[in-house]
Amino acid sequence: MVNIVESDPRVSGVEYQLSKVEKIIVVLSTKGGVGKSTITALLGLALADKGIGVGLLDVDFANPTLHMIVGAPTHVELEEVMGVKPYRVDENLYILSPVFFAGDTSLPLRGQEDVDALLEILTIGNWEDINTLIIDTPPGLGDTQLTLFKLLRSTAKDKTRALAVTTPSQLSIKSLERSLPLVEQLLSYKPLVVVNMAGPDYLSRHIGEYAVAGVVRYDASLEEAIGSLDKIRKTKAYSDVMGIVDSIVRV
Numbered sequence: 001m002v003n004i005v006e007s008d009p010r011v012s013g014v015e016y017q018l019s020k021v022e023k024i025i026v027v028l029s030t031k032g033g034v035g036k037s038t039i040t041a042l043l044g045l046a047l048a049d050k051g052i053g054v055g056l057l058d059v060d061f062a063n064p065t066l067h068m069i070v071g072a073p074t075h076v077e078l079e080e081v082m083g084v085k086p087y088r089v090d091e092n093l094y095i096l097s098p099v100f101f102a103g104d105t106s107l108p109l110r111g112q113e114d115v116d117a118l119l120e121i122l123t124i125g126n127w128e129d130i131n132t133l134i135i136d137t138p139p140g141l142g143d144t145q146l147t148l149f150k151l152l153r154s155t156a157k158d159k160t161r162a163l164a165v166t167t168p169s170q171l172s173i174k175s176l177e178r179s180l181p182l183v184e185q186l187l188s189y190k191p192l193v194v195v196n197m198a199g200p201d202y203l204s205r206h207i208g209e210y211a212v213a214g215v216v217r218y219d220a221s222l223e224e225a226i227g228s229l230d231k232i233r234k235t236k237a238y239s240d241v242m243g244i245v246d247s248i249v250r251v
């Protein structure tokens with residue numbers, strides 16, 4: 001049985017570390033491969049380029065890729081101050097990834113192990129000087145998401161937002177539409193939706209009763225830009241995200 005004991009001292013550790021940020025955006029999807037990690041990175045970079053201090057946190061323990069997109073190495077020296085400071089990838093952009101602790105390996109965790117890993121990375125991350133923390137999650141609504149939502153609800157409820165990513169495929173949309181009410185119930189917040197890898201004419205304002213905050217086009221140049229923030233800045237996908245960043249962070 002997966003459990004977080006309220007008296008677990010790590011919960012107050014999480015509360016303390018998260019008290020340093022103004023806003024938390026959880027990026028999620030029910031289908032895999034729809035672009036969560038990409039949208040997390042692009043959104044973080046767009047916000048950082050607007051002069052906002054952004055922290056990126058990867059909690060996809062089995063398959064962390066966020067560090068690759070923003071060009072952070074696997075082996076980094078993290079400064080140890082009240083936990084660890086995240087790794088700085090650009091002027092206002094910082095990242096914390098499980099690969100910094102476990103190396104370039106997959107951590108397929110079960111039940112309580114997943115809860116422990118999540119509690120530990122949230123307890124250890126010192127987000128001092130960070131305004132907005134963006135959390136990249138694995139696909140689906142499983143142990144990681146359920147624990148994360150529960151933790152955020154008890155430690156950072158008023159500043160937690162959720163951004164659900166889907167492709168325009170009706171399979172992905174249907175799957176998300178089915179799950180969004182649950183996300184809303186668990187987080188006490190109506191998630192926003194981004195439709196990613198859309199065709200040029202794609203237009204949608206709502207997925208079920210949930211507002212589409214923006215549409216990001218399919219952009220073949222992204223593949224080559226992985227690992228380079230300068231190349232990412234030149235992609236159409238980055239301009240699309242820059243165009244919707246205000247509607248995502250405003251609410």
Ligand SMILES: Nc1ncnc2c1ncn2[C@@H]1O[C@H](COP(=O)(O)OP(=O)(O)OP(=O)(O)O)[C@@H](O)[C@H]1O
Binds near residue numbers: 036038060137216218
């Ligand atoms: N707008 C886009 N245009 C073109 N390719 C994209 C776009 N968004 C994401 N991709 C590509 O799609 C693939 C999947 O993206 P990504 O890894 O971000 O998805 P994910 O939802 O995080 O996957 P997972 O569920 O495995 O965590 C990657 O190769 C990425 O470069």
Ligand SMILES: [Mg+2]
Binds near residue numbers: 036
């Ligand atoms: Mg991912």
